[in-house]
Every structure is written in structure tokens, then in C-alpha cells.
Amino acid sequence: MSSVAVTAQTAGEGAARAAARKRDRKASGSATRRAGWVVYAALGVVLLISVFPLYYTLLLGSSDPVEISRNPVPQWLPDLSLFTQFQTVIESTQINFWKALANSLIIAVVVSAAVVLFSTLAGYSFAKLRFRGRGPLLVFVIATMAVPTQLGVIPMYILMSDLDWIGKLQAVIVPALVTAFGVFWMTQYLSESLPYELIEAARVDGASMIRTFWSIALPAARPAAAMLGLFTFVQQWTNFFWPSIVLNSSNPTLPLVVKSLQSNYFVDYSLVMGGVFLVTLPLLVIFAFVGKQLVAGIMQGAVKG
Amino acid sequence: MAVLTPQRSAPGSGAPERESRRLGFSQRLGRWDVKLSPYLYISPFFILFAVTGLFPLAYTAYVSVHDWSLLGGQGEFVGLQNFSDVLAQPTFWKSLGNTLSIFVLSSVPQVIIAITIAALLDQNLRSATFWRMGVLIPYVVAPVAVSMIFGRLFADQYGLINSMLGVIGMDPIAWHGDRLASHVAIASIVNYRWVGYNALIFLAAMQAVPRELYEAAVIDGAGRVRQFFSITVPQIRATIIFVVITSTIGGLQIFDEVRMFDATGLGGPDRNWMTTVLYLYDVAWGNQHSLGRASAVAWMLFLLIVLIGFVNFLITRQISTSGAAKKSKRKSNTRGNA
Numbered sequence: 001m002s003s004v005a006v007t008a009q010t011a012g013e014g015a016a017r018a019a020a021r022k023r024d025r026k027a028s029g030s031a032t033r034r035a036g037w038v039v040y041a042a043l044g045v046v047l048l049i050s051v052f053p054l055y056y057t058l059l060l061g062s063s064d065p066v067e068i069s070r071n072p073v074p075q076w077l078p079d080l081s082l083f084t085q086f087q088t089v090i091e092s093t094q095i096n097f098w099k100a101l102a103n104s105l106i107i108a109v110v111v112s113a114a115v116v117l118f119s120t121l122a123g124y125s126f127a128k129l130r131f132r133g134r135g136p137l138l139v140f141v142i143a144t145m146a147v148p149t150q151l152g153v154i155p156m157y158i159l160m161s162d163l164d165w166i167g168k169l170q171a172v173i174v175p176a177l178v179t180a181f182g183v184f185w186m187t188q189y190l191s192e193s194l195p196y197e198l199i200e201a202a203r204v205d206g207a208s209m210i211r212t213f214w215s216i217a218l219p220a221a222r223p224a225a226a227m228l229g230l231f232t233f234v235q236q237w238t239n240f241f242w243p244s245i246v247l248n249s250s251n252p253t254l255p256l257v258v259k260s261l262q263s264n265y266f267v268d269y270s271l272v273m274g275g276v277f278l279v280t281l282p283l284l285v286i287f288a289f290v291g292k293q294l295v296a297g298i299m300q301g302a303v304k305g
Numbered sequence: 306m307a308v309l310t311p312q313r314s315a316p317g318s319g320a321p322e323r324e325s326r327r328l329g330f331s332q333r334l335g336r337w338d339v340k341l342s343p344y345l346y347i348s349p350f351f352i353l354f355a356v357t358g359l360f361p362l363a364y365t366a367y368v369s370v371h372d373w374s375l376l377g378g379q380g381e382f383v384g385l386q387n388f389s390d391v392l393a394q395p396t397f398w399k400s401l402g403n404t405l406s407i408f409v410l411s412s413v414p415q416v417i418i419a420i421t422i423a424a425l426l427d428q429n430l431r432s433a434t435f436w437r438m439g440v441l442i443p444y445v446v447a448p449v450a451v452s453m454i455f456g457r458l459f460a461d462q463y464g465l466i467n468s469m470l471g472v473i474g475m476d477p478i479a480w481h482g483d484r485l486a487s488h489v490a491i492a493s494i495v496n497y498r499w500v501g502y503n504a505l506i507f508l509a510a511m512q513a514v515p516r517e518l519y520e521a522a523v524i525d526g527a528g529r530v531r532q533f534f535s536i537t538v539p540q541i542r543a544t545i546i547f548v549v550i551t552s553t554i555g556g557l558q559i560f561d562e563v564r565m566f567d568a569t570g571l572g573g574p575d576r577n578w579m580t581t582v583l584y585l586y587d588v589a590w591g592n593q594h595s596l597g598r599a600s601a602v603a604w605m606l607f608l609l610i611v612l613i614g615f616v617n618f619l620i621t622r623q624i625s626t627s628g629a630a631k632k633s634k635r636k637s638n639t640r641g642n643a
Contacts, residue, residue, distance in 0.1 A: 035428035043425050047439040050501065053454045054446065056465065060457065069463060118353070121346040131343035141350070144358060146614075150558050150582055151607045152361025154368055154589060154600045159361070175357040178350045208335075209342035238447035240561045241582075245590065255449045259565065262453055266568040269457065280450045287445045291438040298441070298502060299509035 054280065061085050061274030068270050085274025094264050095257055095275070096250065101282065103247075104254045107172050108236040112229045114177040120225055123186025124217040128199060138187065144180045153245065160246055171246040172253070176236060182228050189224035190217065227297030230290055237283055254279045369600035376594060387601040391588075396576050397602065400584035401609075403488065403572070407563075407580060408556040410492035415552060416545070419500050423507035424533055437508070440501030452494050452565035459490040481567060484577040491578055494562045499555075503548050510544035511537055546621045553617050557610050558582050581606050 060068060062082035063075055090097045125131070126138050156175060157166075165171040194217060202212045218225075240255040247253065249260050261275045287294070369387055372380030391397050426436060443451065458465050459480035467477035480490045514537060522532045538545070560582040564570040571587060572579025579587070581602065589599035 035430050039425050039428050039430070043422075043430075043436050043439075046422055046425075046501075047436070049497075050439055050442045053451065053458065053497070054442075056458065057454050071463065118349040122350045125343040125346040129343040129346075131340075134343070137347065137351075144354065146554070147358070147362065148554055148558055148607060148610055149358075150560075150585075151365060151603050152358065153585075154596050154603060155361035155364035156357065157589070158364075158368070158596065174353075177357075178353040180350075180354070180358075183347075183350055209338045213342075213346070234445055238445070238449075240447065240449045240564075244564075245586075255447045255561075258447065258449045258453060259570075262565065262568050262570075272453070273457065276450050276453050280446050283445045283447070284442075287438075287442070291441065292434055294445075295434065295437045295441055295505060298505040299437075299512075 054277070054284075057273050057277045057280075058082065060270055061277050063270050065268050065270045082274055082277075085271050086278050088271055089261070089275040089278055094249075095260060096252055097257060097278075100252045100254050100257045100279075103169060103251065104237055104282075107169060107176075107243075107253060108233045110173055111176045111236045112232040115179055115182045115232045116225045116229045118178050119182030119186045119228060120190075120218060120221050121213065122183045123188075123190050124194075124213055124221070126183070126187040127189075127191035128194060128196065128217070141180050141183050145184065150241065153242065156242075157245060166246055167248050167251055169247075169251070172239075172243050175242070176232075179232070182232070185228055186221060186224060190221055193224075194220045224300075226293060227300065230294050230297060233286075234283070234294070254282075365600045365603050368596055369604055371597050373597035373600070374594050375589060375596055380597075383597070387595075387597045388605070391598050391601045391605070396579065397581075397584060399576055400572070400579045400581045403484075403576075403578055404557060404559065404580045404582075406485075406488045407491050407495070407559055407578070408553070410488055411495040411559075412549070412552045412556045414492070415496045415500055415503060416548060418496065419503035419548070420507050420538075420545075422500065422504040423511055424537065426504065426508045427511045427537075437505060440504055442501070443498050444502045446498070448494075448498055448561035449565045451498055452562045455490065455494045455497070456566050459493075481573060482577075484575075487566070487573060487578040491559070491562050491566055494566075495556070495559065499552065503552070506548055507541060507544060510541035514540040542621075546618065549617050549621050550614055553614050554610060557606070557613065560586070581609075 058078040059075060062078040062080070062085070064081075089095055122141075126134060126141075160166055160171045163171075165174075198216050198220070199212055202216050207215070238255060239253075240259075243253050243256055244259065247256060249256065252260065258276055258279055261272045261279075265272050265275075370382060370384055372383045372386075374380065422440060426433070426440070430436060459467075461467065461477065461479050461481050464480065466480070470477060478486050480486050518536050518540070519532055522536055527535065559580045563572060563578050563580050563583050564586075566578060567573060571591065572583055585599050585602040585606070587593070588602060589596050593599075
């Protein structure tokens with residue numbers, strides 16, 4: 001039932017685009033008028049709420065530890081003392097900031113690349129190739145999306161300690177290399193956007209299957225692959241539960257650093273908050289560059305279901 | 306490109322020649338290529354999933370019926386002992402109550418606020434991308450960082466929220482001391498992170514609603530609010546179901562937020578905000594060191610998620626289909642009047 005509705009939505013999309021274009025041309029009529037100031041004011045409040053916690057973190061991070069314990073809002077503008085906190089966090093031997101940054105980067109990059117590659121391979125297969133058992137296998141993939149991952153943490157932990165991977169990065173990386181969502185996402189995208197004619201033309205030209213995948217399907221999948229990569233990256237970067245189980249403070253990721261800031265320094269709140277902001281900063285910078293695509297990805301994913 | 310081999314027919318489409326000619330090596334290779342490649346391409350997913358997804362699921366059941374300690378490893382078969390042990394622990398029941406309470410406090414406002422923000426974003430906005438990116442900022446901040454920041458905002462003493470309450474003449478609230486207050490604070494952390502994300506999902510669905518429906522409603526004299534409830538909500542029902550189900554699965558597995566809400570990370574002095582996943586963590590890696598009992602917790606949590614997900618699905622479908630039925634009835638009335 002829901003799949004019918006989703007299809008209907010996708011079909012409606014074209015109509016919506018056309019209507020939007022028409023709406024832009026003649027900005028009259030009460031249903032199509034430009035948004036009033038009330039809408040902007042309301043959205044402004046939403047935006048302030050989105051940004052405020054981060055701003056508050058900056059404030060706390062750049063204030064005096066003694067002052068902070070007496071006054072919830074010591075000052076209204078962050079100042080240079082923030083950098084002193086950054087420096088303390090970076091140089092602290094208990095925190096391993098650089099190692100955490102490198103680890104987070106390695107995990108996020110490797111996992112994103114693998115998820116994109118494996119999902120595109122499988123998605124291409126499901127979307128465009130004929131083989132026995134295709135239907136049931138695809139249904140199986142989709143069904144697994146509903147199973148909560150945390151159900152399996154204990155056997156996974158046992159497996160990881162049997163492999164002697166506890167404390168090592170592969171304990172985080174290997175279980176994340178494939179996702180059912182990724183396969184589903186690429187299947188959806190490729191079945192709509194890659195014409196059979198292109199594949200056939202390549203095959204007629206004598207390209208092998210893998211060559212066809214590499215030079216026809218992979219380039220065609222680029223937009224969806226970029227979205228999938230971005231999402232996986234954010235997910236892995238902010239992931240805490242599983243790394244907190246299999247990694248330790250000598251080989252942490254950035255979220256684990258936040259945890260150890262809290263337990264090591266929680267008396268000195270200005271230092272802790274400076275550190276929290278520092279740890280958050282890399283992803284905010286990345287977001288400034290790719291935020292637009294991330295937004296587009298969520299919007300696209302929603303329509304496809 | 307490689308169009309230099311006109312003689313050779315395309316591999317896989319060589320059915321007519323099958324009887325007349327013996328296959329060359331490269332052709333046979335080509336046929337195997339066509340037959341095997343699909344399986345080859347999907348195999349990374351299935352192999353990795355079997356090891357890291359399917360096997361753990363089944364193995365959790367196996368571990369849950371054994372005496373299994375974190376350090377000692379597998380012990381003897383104990384049947385349902387672990388389950389009854391867990392059920393006998395008051396902390397388990399308390400964690401279940403906390404989970405449900407935080408789940409309800411987070412998911413209900415989350416869906417309502419998200420759909421409202423989506424309706425705002427669905428207007429004809431200047432620099433729409435800017436606003437969309439703005440609401441998504443919280444999503445990229447790691448939940449552990451968000452939780453620490455909010456833990457400070459909601460600090461019992463010298464917290465910003467309490468001092469603001471003081472300004473408007475209210476008594477400070479014990480956000481870490483009172484059970485319900487702590488649930489409200491934690492739910493607001495969850496909501497902070499997910500409202501914008503869900504708003505964008507709703508927005509996408511709203512943009513796919515045919516504008517003609519709104520134009521017709523305007524002609525019928527429907528106001529903004531009426532349009533929202535009579536057109537938008539029924540039209541995006543599939544998306545509402547999707548968001549409700551995903552937020553249920555996520556909401557019942559809350560861990561990061563509660564673990565970071567204070568420095569100890571074990572749900573407060575009276576386990577006032579210990580959720581079931583945090584309890585699971587504590588049973589396995591905290592004070593009990595029992596992987597067997599933790600597996601039993603995992604299974605019971607799983608059953609709860611399935612149960613609530615199912616109930617959710619039924620309720621959401623009920624609400625949204627009755628809305629849709631009303632709408633179509635109204636539409637036919639309109640046509641009759643015209």
C-alpha cells in the first residue's frame with residue numbers, strides 16, 4: 001500500500017515542479033503568493049534554536065572556569081581564550097585528539113567508500129541484471145532494514161574479541177562495510193536513471209560485465225552515490241555506541257574524545273566545552289561545503305521512501 | 306571505442322548460434338560472465354551481512370540461554386534463567402519505563418514540530434536552500450556533543466535554562482534530579498537533533514503534492530490551516546508512516562543521549578533516566594559483566610520494538626486513511642457543486 005503511495009508521490013513530483021515554475025512566473029493568487037514575514041520570523045526562530053547550542057558552547061569554552069561555575073552566561077561574545085582551551089585539548093596526553101581525528105577520518109572515509117562501492121555493485125545487479133532469485137533476494141535486503149542493529153551487539157562483541165580486534169579500528173570498520181539501506185537506495189536510483197540501451201550498447205561493443213559496470217553504471221550512479229557517501233560519512237563520524245564498546249581511550253574516535261573530556265575534565269567546564277566545540281568543528285566545516293547536497297539527498301531519499 | 310570486433314556476436318545474446326557452431330573460449334567465458342556476474346556483484350553485501358548482521362541475530366538467542374560472562378566466556382546452558390533473572394531486576398523495569406517515557410516525549414513532539422517546520426519551508430521562500438541547511442545543522446553535530454551541551458544547558462545549578470526560568474519568576478527545575486524533568490530534558494536533546502532532518506523528509510513529500518489541489522481548495526474558500534489538514538496531511542500519509550516507524554525504531558534504542566547526560570553516564574543516582582539500551586550496556590560491560598543476561602535484554606527489547614512498531618503502523622494507517630477518505634469524499638462533493 002505504501003509503495004503505491006510512494007509511486008504516486010514520485011509521479012506527482014513532475015506536476016509539482018511545473019506548478020512551481022508557473023507559480024514563480026505569476027506571483028499572484030492567494031495560494032501561490034510569496035511567504036509573508038510571519039513565516040520568515042518563525043523560521044528565524046527555528047534557525048536560532050538550531051545554532052544557539054553551538055554558540056553557547058563557544059561562550060562557555062571561552063570563559064573563565066571560576067566565573068562559569070557561578071554564572072550561566074558569563075559573557076556574550078566568544079574571545080581568544082577559546083584557543084587556549086583548544087590548545088590544552090589538543091596537547092593533552094589523556095585525550096589523543098590527533099589520533100582520534102585521524103581515526104574518525106579513516107573510519108568515515110573507508111566505510112563510505114566501501115558502502116558506496118558495494119551498494120552500487122549490488123544495486124546495479126538488482127536494478128538492471130536478470131538472474132535467478134533476484135526478487136526474493138531484494139525483498140530480503142529490504143526486510144533487513146527493519147531489524148535494529150543493537151540487537152546484535154553482544155555476539156558481535158564476542159566475535160570481535162575472538163578475532164582479537166578489540167581496540168582496533170577494523171572492529172568498527174568491518175561491520176559497517178555494507179548497509180541494506182545503501183543497496184536499496186542504489187537499486188532505486190539505478191532502476192530509474194540508467195537506461196537499458198546504454199548497457200546493451202556497451203555489451204554489443206564487447207565490454208565485459210565488469211567493464212560495463214565500471215564505465216556505464218558507475219558514472220550513471222554518481223549523484224546517488226555521492227548522497228549515500230555523504231550520509232554514511234556523517235553517520236560514521238557521529239557514531240558513538242559501537243565504537244564506545246570496541247575501542248578504548250588509547251585509540252579513540254572523536255565522539256569517544258567527548259566522552260573522555262567529560263570524565264577527565266568535567267570540573268573544568270570551560271575546557272570541556274572548548275573541547276566539545278573543537279571536536280564538532282570538523283564536521284561543521286564539511287557541512288558548510290556539502291550541506292546543500294546533504295539537504296538534496298534527504299529530500300530525494302524521502303520521496304523514494 | 307572497442308567496435309573493432311564486428312564478427313563476434315554480443316555475449317549473452319548468442320542464442321540462435323548455439324546449435325550450429327561450437328563456442329569459442331572467449332564466448333563461453335562471456336556466457337559465464339553474464340551468468341555469474343550478478344551473483345558476484347551482490348555477494349559482498351550478502352557475505353558481509355551474513356557475518357555481521359544475520360549471524361549475530363541468531364547468535365544472540367544462543368548466548369541468551371547460556372551462562373556467559375564478559376571475562377570467562379561461554380558457560381553452561383541455563384535455559385530461560387537469564388530472562389527470568391532480568392525480569393526480576395527492578396532496574397530492568399525502570400529502564401523500560403524510562404525508555405517508553407522518553408520515547409513518547411521525544412517522538413510525538415518531534416513529528417508535530419517537524420511537520421510544522423516543513424509546512425513553513427514549503428512556502429514560496431527566498432533563498433530556500435539557506436533555510437533548509439539551517440534546520441539541518443543539528444543533524445551533523447554528534448549526539449554525544451549535543452548531549453553534553455544540553456547537559457550543561459539543563460544543569461540543575463547555574464544552567465542557562467534554569468536561570469532563564471528564574472528571570473520569568475519560576476523556581477528552578479531539577480533537570481537531573483527529578484525523573485520526569487530529566488526525561489523532558491533528554492527528549493529535547495533527541496528532538497534537537499532529529500526535528501530538522503524529519504522536517505526535510507516531510508518537506509520533500511509536501512513538494513510532491515500537486516499544487517492544483519491547493520488551488521481548488523482556495524477556490525472553495527479553505528484557509529491555510531484547513532488546507533494543511535485536509536490536503537497536505539492526507540497526501541503525505543506514506544511519509545508520515547515512514548517517519549513514525551523510523552523514529553520508533555530509533556527512539557526505543559536511545560543510548561548516546563542518556564550516556565552523556567551526566568559525567569557518570571549510568572542514568573543518574575536512582576537510574577532515573579537509564580534506558581533499556583543503557584541497561585543492556587551496563588549488564589554486559591558495566592557492573593554485571595553478563596553477556597548472557599544482556600542478550601536476554603536485547604531480545605526483549607527487540608520484541609518490544611516489533612510490537613510498538615506494529616501498533617504504530619496500525620494507528621498511523623488508521624488516522625491517515627480516514628483522513629484520505631474524508632478528503633476524497635469532499636473532493637467529489639466539490640465536483641458535484643460545480
